[in-house]
Amino acid sequence: METMPNWLHKRALMTPDRVAIIENDTxxxxxxxxxRSVEVxxxxxTKGIAKGNHVGFFMxxxxxxxxxxxALMYIGTVIVPLNHRLTASELSFQLNDAELTYVISDDELKGKASEALNDLNVSLLVYQELQKGSQELSNLEVTIELNQLHTIMYTSGTTGKPKGVMLTYGNHWWSAISSSLNLGHEVQDRWLCAVPMFHMSGLSILLRSVIYGITMIIKPRFDPHVVNQSIQHEGVTIVSVVSAMLRRMLDDLGEEGYAPTLRCVLLGGGPAPYPLLKTCEKKGIPVYQTFGMTETASQLxxxxxxxxxxxxxxxxKALFPSEVVIADNLPPGEHGEIRVKGPTVTSGYWKRNEATQEAxxxxxxxxxxxxxxxxxxFLFVLDRRxxxxISGGENVYPAEIESALLEHHAVKDAGVTGIQDEKWGEVPVAYVVxxxxxxxxxxxxxxxxxxxxNYKLPKRISFVDELPRNGAxxxxxxxxxxxxxxKQ
Structure with a gap:
């Protein structure tokens, strides 16, 4: 059974005086x-949370x-991050499905948490109401097992009910190591976290910063101006975004460029539109496009x-030590399902044996x-299956149409989906901001x-105020x- 020291425990022993976290002036x-983590x-x-408990994180x-x-890692609980943008009924499903015993919320979210708990036999603890605990280490987990379950993180559930992805300490460890082998590791790095910690992108920044011994700069939510000011004035070297976020940051940036300290813009969430990349090249912004998913513990x-x-x-290309193939090793250029393997890949879905065997x-x-x-x-991701x-027997990829729409200077955002059509089976329709x-x-x-x-052209283009996006x-x-x- 492979073990290693608790990550924060080891880091505090190795480099106690390095800055771990910055939030505003703190x-x-x-x-x-x-x-602080030991005290919490x-x-x-003292509230009854013990090793192995499934605990909801709602902050x-x-x-x-x-x-x-x-603190939850020091106890050895299984952490279940909960998306506070979900409705109470959506949250209730996850609370019940994950077999939670406790949910920890902050002051601001305790009302929504309480509503979601409703009749469930789950205890709600509010972080700000906790009494200060002791600094005693004897009952805490200063050693971890790599095959120990760390997280159950629910997928967005765009079809059917969301599934809980099981990720171990080993999955997260290898994700951090493979990322550092690719991006490099510099002691003065500062990784800006403006993406939610209840998503894989935000949680991975927290875990990597401790493993690397670098500084994590926390922002409560994404605001393009706040993020730009942080990059310019707080020494940010790495920031994680998706295309929609980066576009808003560039709009706010205007004619300016970024501080030379910024060495990596980690860009996930699908292929980036060409005009966006061209602007980044012109401004000397170092964009690293990525492909990953919750099931691979972030970028793969x-x-x-x-x-x-x-x-x-x-x-x-696949990071160390992962592998990627197209279907059953299709030759270059042929389209098929992307299949991956490696130590960052989940062992399966919580209580979903059939879905696990299928995946x-x-x-x-x-x-x-x-x-x-x-x-x-080089891997090219076309779309989600x-x-x-499928229009008249032809494969039409929404992401390709969205990318073409975003090349138009007046289009701020674009989304494409398929609707039923008597003649063609399905046809694409577009929604534009x-x-x-x-x-x-x-x-x-x-x-x-x-x-x-011609067969890829949207049969209808609707203008809307904004597009539906999740917390990431x-x-x-x-x-x-x-x-x-x-407008019509």
Whole structure:
């Protein structure tokens, strides 16, 4: 049984005086972070939380949230991050499904947490109401097992009920190591976290920063101006975003460039539109496009900035020590399901044996994403299999149409989905956000017709105020048809 020291415990021993976390004007060294986490862990233990309990984490991004997560690791609980943007009924399903015994919320979210708990036999603890615990270490987990379950994290559930992805300490450890082997590891790194800690992207920043011994800068939520100011004035070297976030950051940045300290913009959430990458190249912004999922404990494939335009649209190559193939090793250029394997891959879904067996076959995770490899071994992700539109026998990828729409200077955001059609089976329809009222669907269709085959052209373009996105800013295509048009 492979073991290693608790990550925060080891880090505080190695580099106690390094700055661990910054939130506004408050900062903690690793020794201070450890002491606070131990106190909170002991306070939680007096409330009855014990090793192996499934505990819901229902807090907004904050220094206290980071302390709470480390405290739960000191107890050895299984952490179940809960998305506070969900409705009470959606949360109730996850609370029940994950077999939670406790939920920890912050002051601001305790009302919503209480509503979600309703008749469930789950205890609610409010972080700010905890009494200060002791600094005693004797009953805490200063050693971890790599095969020990660390997280049950629910997928967004765009089709059917969400599934709880089981991730071990070993999954998270290898994710951190493979990322550092690719991005490099510098002692002065500062990783900005403006993505939610209840998502894989935010949680992975928290875990990696402790393993690397670098500083995590926490923002309560994504605000393009606040993020830009942090990059310019707080020495940020790495920031994690998706395309929609980066576009808003560039709009706010205007004619300026970023401080030279910024060495990596880690870009997830699907292929980046060419104009966005071109702007980044012009401004010297180092964009690393990535492909990953909750089931792989964050990024699994990453494209380095030197290939940003040469391999435009590619997610890159698999990180150490992971592998990627297309279906049953299809030749370059042929489209098929992306399959992955490696030590960051989940062992399966909580209480979902059938779904686990369906996803994990012959040692490979069947991702449900469609893509291809080029002659040089670079992965191109086309779309989610469930989002694929089959129109008159032709495969139509929503992401390709969205990318073409975003090339138009007046389009701020775009989403595409399929609707039923008597003649073709399915046809694509588009939803566009634009601040230029004179922009029309006919202008956009003419623009698209120069870039896309006729069968890929949307049969309808609707203008809307905003697109539905989840807490990680990923587009939720299954909700597009519910949107109301803002102009005809």
């Amino acid at each position: 900062q903690l060294t690793y020794k201070e972070l450890q002491m 862990a002991n306070a939680l233990r 907004q991004n904050s220094l206290e949230a980071a302390v709470c997560l480390h 494939v990453t494209l380095s900035p030197e290939y940003m335009l040469q391999k435009q649209g590619s997610a890159g 994990l076959r012959n040692g490979w995770l069947h991702t449900g994403d469609i893509g291809y490899m080029d002659e040089d071994g 469930k989002d694929l539109i 634009s601040d230029q009222f004179e922009l029309s669907s006919s202008v956009l269709l003419e623009f698209l017709s120069e870039r896309l085959a 800013n990923k587009l939720q295509r299954n909700q597009l048809t519910n949107l109301r048009e803002t």
